[in-house]
Amino acid sequence: xxxxRILSLWFPHLGAERVLxxxxxxxxxxxxxxxxxxxRQVLSSVSPGARAAGLAEGQALRDAFAxxxxxxxxxxxxxxxxxxxxxxTRWGGRFSPWVAPEAPAALMLDITGCAHLFGGEAAMMxxxxxxxxxxxxxxxxxxxxxxxxxxxxxxxxGQGPAPAPAGDMIEQEARATRSR
Numbered sequence: 001x002x003x004x005r006i007l008s009l010w011f012p013h014l015g016a017e018r019v020l021x022x023x024x025x026x027x028x029x030x031x032x033x034x035x036x037x038x039x040r041q042v043l044s045s046v047s048p049g050a051r052a053a054g055l056a057e058g059q060a061l062r063d064a065f066a067x068x069x070x071x072x073x074x075x076x077x078x079x080x081x082x083x084x085x086x087x088x089t090r091w092g093g094r095f096s097p098w099v100a101p102e103a104p105a106a107l108m109l110d111i112t113g114c115a116h117l118f119g120g121e122a123a124m125m126x127x128x129x130x131x132x133x134x135x136x137x138x139x140x141x142x143x144x145x146x147x148x149x150x151x152x153x154x155x156x157x158g159q160g161p162a163p164a165p166a167g168d169m170i171e172q173e174a175r176a177t178r179s180r
Contacts (some may be wrong), residue, residue, distance in 0.1 A: 001142065007109040008142045008150035009092065009128060014105035015045025018084045019074050022138050023066075030068050034061055035076040044076045045105075048138055091135075095128055106154070111128055 011017070015033040025031065028049040035044035042062040043050075053068040064071055085101045092099035095118070098110035111124065119122035125141045132139035142153025 004110060004112045005097070005115065005144050006144060006147050007111045007125065008102075008106060008147070008154040009132070010106040010140045010142075010151075010154040011088070011132070011137050011147075012105065012140060013045060013048055013051070013138045014084070015052065015076065015081050016047040017137050018081060020047055025072075027136065027138075029072060029143040030055075030070055031072045031074070032061070032064055033076050034073050065159070077176060089133065091131075094131075100153075108150070111143075 014057055016031050016058060017027070020027060020029060020031060020032060026049075029047055029054050030050045031047040032050050032055060033045040034041050034045040037135050043055060043057055043059045043061065043064055045057060046055045047082045050064075050068060050071065053071075055071070061073065085103060085105070086106075089099050089107060092107045092109055094171065096109040096111045100108045102108050110113045111121070115121045115124045118127050121143055125143055127142050129141060140154045142150040142155070142157060144150040144153055
């Protein structure tokens, strides 16, 4: 019996894209969601257009305006973002009955035994990415045997979706971790 397969779907611009959808603005718009961090205001989420302009999460609002004068800002609405993630959790149910939100901007799906319904793991990941794009969301996917590995692949692997090989074959282990 094959082991568990976990799909992590990460939405790197979720807060900003939620606002873009609400305002009806295109993804190229330079938009930032602003949160309070002590006595200063920082960007908690940026749109793809703002990221292309060099802005990033955690950046001070005054620095962001210096880099992108046409920046549109909206205050962070944490309850609305949580509700949006809950809606995405229900949306994720189309791929697997085992979906869990991973706040603030990701979903974890146990797709063990589900991938064949979509033509395999790679086809399932591509379908999830296409469906997210149709919703106006940027998504990154990672697929592996463990939640931690899937999480890391979604955030740090190449730009396209790619499953990690199944199983715990010795060839996959680093030389330094092999027992002698």
